[in-house]
Amino acid sequence: MTGEVMRVAVLRALGGPLELETRPRPVPGPGQVLIRVRAAGLCHTDLHLVDGSAVTPPLPLVLGHEIAGEVVTVGASPSPSPGTGPGPGTNSRTEPGDRVLAYYYEGCRTCAWCAEGSENLCPRPAAKVGFDSDGGLAEYYLASARSLVPIADSVPFAEAAVLGCSGTTAVRVVRSVARVAPDETVVVVGAGGVGLSVIQVAVADGARILAIDPHGPSREQALAFGAAGALD
Ligand SMILES: [Zn+2]
Ligand SMILES: [Zn+2]
Incomplete structure (x- = not known):
């Protein structure tokens, strides 16, 4: 080399x-x-x-x-x-x-x-x-x-x-810190890199997601990754 x-x-x-x-x-x-x-x-x-x-x-x-x-x-x-x-x-x-x-x-x-x-x-x-x-x-x-x-x-x-x-941040937040249970509703404030990862992990674990983000394309991404709703 x-x-x-x-x-x-x-x-x-x-x-x-x-x-x-x-x-x-x-x-x-x-x-x-x-x-x-x-x-x-x-x-x-x-x-x-x-x-x-x-x-x-x-x-x-x-x-x-x-x-x-x-x-x-x-x-x-x-x-x-x-x-x-x-x-x-x-x-x-x-x-x-x-x-x-x-x-x-x-x-x-x-x-x-x-x-x-x-x-x-x-x-x-x-x-x-x-x-x-x-x-x-x-x-x-x-x-x-x-x-x-x-x-x-x-x-x-x-x-x-x-x-x-x-x-890894999202997995720890959802499963070890918040301990999200199936059918719980989770509010995710900010649908950036970590927020979108949190949405995917929580959706995989059976939670319902409400995403909040002032940025329209971020809200669209949140919905695409499984959020039930998105607000600005
Ligand atoms: Zn050490
Ligand atoms: Zn980083």
Whole structure:
């Protein structure tokens, strides 16, 4: 792989545009996998990172924390880890050509939250890809092997990518926080990326949805994804 390159979209200054840059293509080390990015979502959080309104990212930074693609090369197996926390995916047999999404939040693997599999609550994450380390707005992405989740051939890359952030957020909100029961009525305020995902999960779980959004096309999307009604 030495000498091969890739293009990435880099944020160099707060408020600035993303600029295309050519960089050496990474070579995966132990426990790492090189992904050819086939789809990367743009999350509203990316806009907050660009303007620095939520957190101040280290710059320059390649944004993109909703990543799906194909495995290109697999690094050597990592040394046994002292951590006990499971990774979000099953990746022990990752091979070139595999279709995967890469979860962006890499827990420390040693705290109580990581040990129970709730890496998203880890107070000392090893990395938050696209927030504090280079993400997926690039032709290739160097992933931690344990962050990968296999995706079925029937799932388009673009739909798989958004499961890594807005999709997982929706599943947790509907099933673990709100604990929506079948036949309950759920009001979803805001039919953006997360809101539309919430609608799909809640509909799949048998709930009735009323969506509220001032944006007409968003209300139409809410209805298309199964909301019973939509108000502005
Ligand atoms: Zn996000
Ligand atoms: Zn942890």
